Amino acid sequence: MNARQEKLFKNIIIEHLLSAKAVGSKFLVDKYSMDVSPATIRNDMAELERQGLISRPHTSAGRVPTQKGYEYYVRNYLQAKAVASRDKELLDMLSHEIRTKEPEIVVKNIAKKIAELSNSATIVAFSKNDLFYTGLANLxxxxxxxxxxxxxxxxxxxxxxxxxxxxxxxxxxDTQIKIGQNNCFSDKCSSIITRSGDKLFGIFGPMRMDYEKNLALVNYARGLIA
Structure with a gap:
C-alpha cells in the first residue's frame, strides 16, 4: 500500500465512522481536495478492495471497511488517547458518589454514562455470575x-x-479490542473489554465504532471502578 492509498484508506474509515454510509471516490476527492482524479481514486479503491480492506455493498458504488480493514486500522493507526475533558468531568462526578452510595450502584451509573457517551452497550461483570449490562437501545x-x-x-x-x-x-x-468474528458477542460487533480489579468492564457495539474514543472511555473507567 503506497502513501496515497494509506491516506485514502484512513479517510474511508473516518467518513464511514461518521456517516455509516458507503464512501465514494468523488466525495473523497472533493472533501479532501485530493490532487488526483476520481478515476485514480477508484483504482486505488480497487487495490484496497483486492487486499480485503474495503468492500463494495451491492447497492452502492462507494466502499465500506471490512473486518480485516478495521483490524488493520486498529493495529496500525489507533492511538491511546486521554478521555475527552467533558467526558472525564461527567465520569468523575459519578465516581465521587461512592462516598454516599453503594459502590455497585456507582459502578452501574458509570456504565450507564459510558453507554450514553459511546452510543453503545456496556457490560460490567462483578464476577462470573454477577453481570450488569445497559445501553441496548443504543445498540x-x-x-x-x-x-x-x-x-x-x-x-x-x-x-x-x-x-x-x-x-x-x-x-x-489487559484491555482487549476484538473485532467481528474474533469477539465473543457477534460477528457483527466489536468489543473493547478490560479488567479492573476483580471486575470486567467493556463496551460492545457495531464494528463501525469510534475506537479511539471508546478505548479512552474503557481505560478511564478501569481506574474509576477498581
Whole structure:
C-alpha cells in the first residue's frame, strides 16, 4: 500500500465512522481536495478492495471497511488517547458518589454514562455470575442492526450473556479490542473489554465504532471502578 492509498484508506474509515454510509471516490476527492482524479481514486479503491480492506455493498458504488480493514486500522493507526475533558468531568462526578452510595450502584451509573457517551452497550461483570449490562437501545439504534436477522442474532447473544462473559472472565487481563468474528458477542460487533480489579468492564457495539474514543472511555473507567 503506497502513501496515497494509506491516506485514502484512513479517510474511508473516518467518513464511514461518521456517516455509516458507503464512501465514494468523488466525495473523497472533493472533501479532501485530493490532487488526483476520481478515476485514480477508484483504482486505488480497487487495490484496497483486492487486499480485503474495503468492500463494495451491492447497492452502492462507494466502499465500506471490512473486518480485516478495521483490524488493520486498529493495529496500525489507533492511538491511546486521554478521555475527552467533558467526558472525564461527567465520569468523575459519578465516581465521587461512592462516598454516599453503594459502590455497585456507582459502578452501574458509570456504565450507564459510558453507554450514553459511546452510543453503545456496556457490560460490567462483578464476577462470573454477577453481570450488569445497559445501553441496548443504543445498540439497536445503529443502522447496522436494522436487519431483522441481525437483531435476532444479537438478541440471542444477550439472552446468553452470562454464559458468554463466564467463558472469558478468567482470560481477560489487559484491555482487549476484538473485532467481528474474533469477539465473543457477534460477528457483527466489536468489543473493547478490560479488567479492573476483580471486575470486567467493556463496551460492545457495531464494528463501525469510534475506537479511539471508546478505548479512552474503557481505560478511564478501569481506574474509576477498581
Amino acid at each position: 439497536f439504534s445503529q443502522p447496522e442492526f436494522s436487519n431483522f436477522d441481525v437483531v435476532c442474532n444479537i438478541s440471542d447473544v444477550i439472552d446468553h450473556l452470562d454464559d458468554v462473559i463466564g467463558s472469558i472472565f478468567d482470560d481477560i487481563e
